[in-house]
Amino acid sequence: MNKNYYAILMAGGVGSRFWPVSTTEFPKQFHDMLGAGSTLIQKTFSRLSKLIPVENIYILTNERYNDLVLEQLPMVKQAQVLLEPAMRNTAPCILYASLKIQKENPDAVMVVAPSDHWIEDETTFVANLQQCFDFCASENALMTLGIQPTFPNTGFGYIEYDKKDENPIKKVSQFREKPNYETAKSFIDAGNFLWNGGIFIWSSKSILAAFEQFQPQMNQLFLKGVSSYNTTNETNFINDNYALAENISIDYAILENAKNVYVLPATFDWNDLGTWGSLHEKLDKDENNNALVNATVLLNNASNNIISTGKNKLVIIDGLADFIIVDKDNVLLIYPKSKEQEIKGIVGQLKLS
DSSP, rough: OOOOOOEEEEOOOOOOGGTTSSSSSOOGGSSSSTSSSSSSHHHHHHTTTTTOOOOGGGEEEEEEGGHHHHOOOOOOOGGGEEEESOOOOOOHHHHHHHHHHHHTTTTOOEEEEESSSSSOHHHHHHHHHHHHHHHHHHHHOEEEEEEEEEEOOOOSSSEOOOOOOOOOSEHHHHHEEOHHHHHHHHHHHOOOOOEEEEEEEEEEHHHHHHHHHOOHHHHHHHTTTTTGTSSTTTTHHHHHHHSSSSOHHIIIIIIIOOOOOEEOOOOOOOOOOOOOHHHHHSOOBOTTOOEBBOOOEEOOOEEOEEEOOOOOOEEEESBBBEEEEEEEETEHHHHHHHGGGGGGHHHHHHHHH
């Protein structure tokens, strides 16, 4: 394995669209959402370790999930778990990890990957990732793996590239925000748009040069701690300074401003498992397209539902279609699949009430 290869595994999200199974105390990345025998973070770590040395995989997470990470990834040392003392989106945590990695290895090339995606064809994933690493090792490039869209999804951002570009790795024209349905349909019809799956590849030199150019204030904040990184003083510096960073995503902070952004259209299957509907797609279904998680059911005139319960719970449904039904502890959720993006807002309302 190449000792210059690193990974930043982002595992700090709450996954509130998967409420009530995914909670602030126990988010979805630590669940075996598909009944595969491994949690999402375990599957992602295993997939990355096919190309990247285990000791070079860093997990970025909120400090409250430290014990969960170490419990689920026993091969990881505490020094590989970078703890965020405050929620600050993806740009600050990527800058922090990149500075740490560069201090350890100035020739590092890294992948930044969410911990909660589902990829079945791991061989093709590794081949695509190797292609990106090769490119970023020799070019000053900020890369992303773009996902081939299969339908006009309004829940993802899109990446546009030049239609005439026949290279396998394409220059990004622009990033496009989550569109409405008609706009998403026009993107699919155009043929030169990809879903932004949030998987990024670059050398430490390239990403740190981009932070210096586009986020000078944030860059200076974290540069102050370089002497403490990879020492016993690191935790104190991060605890004192991390919350001072702007709450901004890597897309807004860097990628939408930089001119050296490239995309490789991925050739592996991908599911971000971001909503109950996306989980429904991956699960086995009955003859009426109902997907079950643990539930024992008696269904009549019911179709296209996802039903998730604790074990040994009998669920009887008549005349219901296209619904999310989740029974978890003291919460029962019965919600239209067409409104699944709104579940996150409901969780916010409950916290306020």
